[in-house]
Amino acid sequence: MNIGDVAARSGLPAKTIRYYEDIGLVTPKRSENGYRAFAEADLHKLAFLARARALGFSIEDCRALLGLYEDDARASADVRKLAVSHLAEIEDKIAQLREMQATLQVLVDACHGDNRPDCPILAGLSTTPRGG
Amino acid sequence: MNIGDVAARSGLPAKTIRYYEDIGLVTPKRSENGYRAFAEADLHKLAFLARARALGFSIEDCRALLGLYEDDARASADVRKLAVSHLAEIEDKIAQLREMQATLQVLVDACHGDNRPDCPILAGLSTTPRGG
C-alpha cells in the first residue's frame, strides 16, 4: 500500500502518517522507487494510533500504548493505569472548561448586546472577579 | 513599575508579559536603563488580558476585546458576539471531552487491571469502535 491508501483506510492525513514515521511510531518499508510500502500490520498500527489519539491520548501515551499492545507479556494493570490517568486529565479539563463556561455565561446573560457601549462582559474582564 | 512588579500584581509571568509586548498587546515605556516602565494603565491592561485568557479567549480574541474595551463608542453587541462564539467553542470542547470520557470509562471499567495481558482497553483501541 502507498501512503494515500493507508491514509484513506486509517482516516489519518498522509502528512500525519509521515510525521508518525519521523517520530518513530511506524516504520514502513520502502519500495524501490522510494515510496513508503505499508503492510497490513502498519495500517493496523495507524488505525490503533488514530483511535488512541481520538480518545485524547498524547503521542507519548500512544507510544507507550503501542508498546504494551505489542508486548504479549504486558500486565493489563499497566494499560489501565495509563487510561485512568488520562481519564483524570480529561475530567480536569472538563472541570476547567465548565468553570469558564459558567463565568462567561453569567457575563453574556448580563449583556444586553445592542449598540450601546455599556457592557458587563468588559466590566467583568476589567475588574477582579468577586471571589467570595 | 518594573516587570517583576506587574508580574506579581497581574499574576502573569514576566516572560509572558514580554511576549505580550512582542506581539503588541501592551507597549510599556522604557526607563533610561532600558528597563520596561509600566504605568497603572499597563497593569490594568495586563490584568484584563490575564482574566480573558483565563476564560479561554485566544490571544487574537483578547486583542479584539482590548480594542473594544478601549473604544468608548463600541457596541456591546460586538463584545457579546465574541463571547457567545467563544462560549460555543467551550461547549464543543466539553462535548468532545465528554465523548472521550464516556468511551474511555467503558474500557477502563471493563479492564480487570491485574498482571494478566488480557486487556479490553487495548482490544477497544485495536478494533473499529462499534458505532451502532
Place this chain on the structure above:
DNA sequence: TCTTGACCTTACAGTGACTGGAAGCCTTAT
C-alpha cells in the same frame, strides 16, 4: 570599593502535534 545576589535585558531554541508550501521525482492515462 568590591562583591554578592536579585533583578533586568535580548536573542534563540524548544514545546505538541501537526499543517502548509515549495521543488522535484514517479506513475498512469491520454
Place this chain on the structure above:
DNA sequence: ATAAGGCTTCCAGTCACTGTAAGGTCAAGA
C-alpha cells in the same frame, strides 16, 4: 509527449508560551 495526480524531502508556520544563555543594572552589606 504530456498532463494530472501521487509520491518524495525539507523548511517554515501554527499557538502561546517556556527555557536557557549571556550579559547589563541596582541595592545592600563587608
